Amino acid sequence: MTTTHRSLCVLCGGQDGNDPAYLQAAGSLGRLIAKAKLRIVYGGGAQGLMGGLSRAALDAGGEVIGVMPRFLREREPVQEGLTKLILTETLTERKMIMTQLADAIVALPGGFGTLDELTEILSWRHLDIIAKPIVIADIKNFWAPFFALVDHEVKTEFSPPRVKAGYKVVKAVADVLRAAGLAK
Numbered sequence: 001m002t003t004t005h006r007s008l009c010v011l012c013g014g015q016d017g018n019d020p021a022y023l024q025a026a027g028s029l030g031r032l033i034a035k036a037k038l039r040i041v042y043g044g045g046a047q048g049l050m051g052g053l054s055r056a057a058l059d060a061g062g063e064v065i066g067v068m069p070r071f072l073r074e075r076e077p078v079q080e081g082l083t084k085l086i087l088t089e090t091l092t093e094r095k096m097i098m099t100q101l102a103d104a105i106v107a108l109p110g111g112f113g114t115l116d117e118l119t120e121i122l123s124w125r126h127l128d129i130i131a132k133p134i135v136i137a138d139i140k141n142f143w144a145p146f147f148a149l150v151d152h153e154v155k156t157e158f159s160p161p162r163v164k165a166g167y168k169v170v171k172a173v174a175d176v177l178r179a180a181g182l183a184k
Contacts, residue, residue: 006182007039007065009102011117012049013110014076017142022049022109025139027056029108029173034062036177036184039083041101043094044068046079049108054079067098095120104133104180108173109142118146125166126159134167135179143169 010033016023026049033040034057043050044066054064063083070087078085088094095117099105107118124130136143147169153159168179177183 005039007041007102008033008177008180008182009041009098009105010053010108011105011110011114011121012042012053012108013114014043014045014050015048015111016052017049017109019140021140022142023052025137025173026050026052026108029053029106029137029176030056030058030062031060032173032177033057034060036182038177038182039063039065041065041067041098043098043113044078044082044085045072046077049110051079053108054082058082065101067094067101069094091116092120099124099130099132102132104135104182106135106137106176106180107143108137109139115146122163122166126163133180135176136167136169137173137176138169138171139173 012026030053040057042053045051057064058081065084066079066082067086067088068078069091086097088097099121105121107114121134125134150164154161170176170179
């Protein structure tokens with residue numbers, strides 16, 4: 001196994017979603033990260049986009065670190081064959097560890113868990129707690145309602161305009177590594 005030092009934290013859903021493009025994007029990103037000899041840090045699940053991402057990376061010879069709260073391990077299957085599994089006590093600890101282990105963060109489509117992770121990490125970025133690149137992969141305009149909410153927060157002056165500079169948006173996973181500053 002090749003040891004890598006640069007890592008990309010991938011936030012994504014534990015479900016497939018209603019469009020095959022979401023799962024396809026997760027698998028493509030997993031293969032892309034493995035091919036680039038980068039390590040994936042993600043939630044550790046074996047289902048949905050998380051499973052598609054991790055299996056594709058592992059099948060391509062990549063390194064994958066799963067970070068999962070103990071209580072979730074009892075509720076959902078952990079991806080087999082992970083390079084490493086880190087168990088945490090809380091979701092907040094999970095987010096902190098995933099962020100600490102990563103050189104950049106990317107969000108694919110997902111549910112409340114993905115939204116929670118993304119908004120907390122964006123808050124940390126806004127508060128200058130982290131300075132890592134954050135990329136939102138807007139597959140099939142999945143994140144359009146989120147961007148509308150951010151625009152609304154800025155318009156109503158609950159968030160300053162500079163919050164939008166805290167992340168980059170790409171439409172295809174092929175552009176993730178470049179936007180994250182991890183392309184060779």
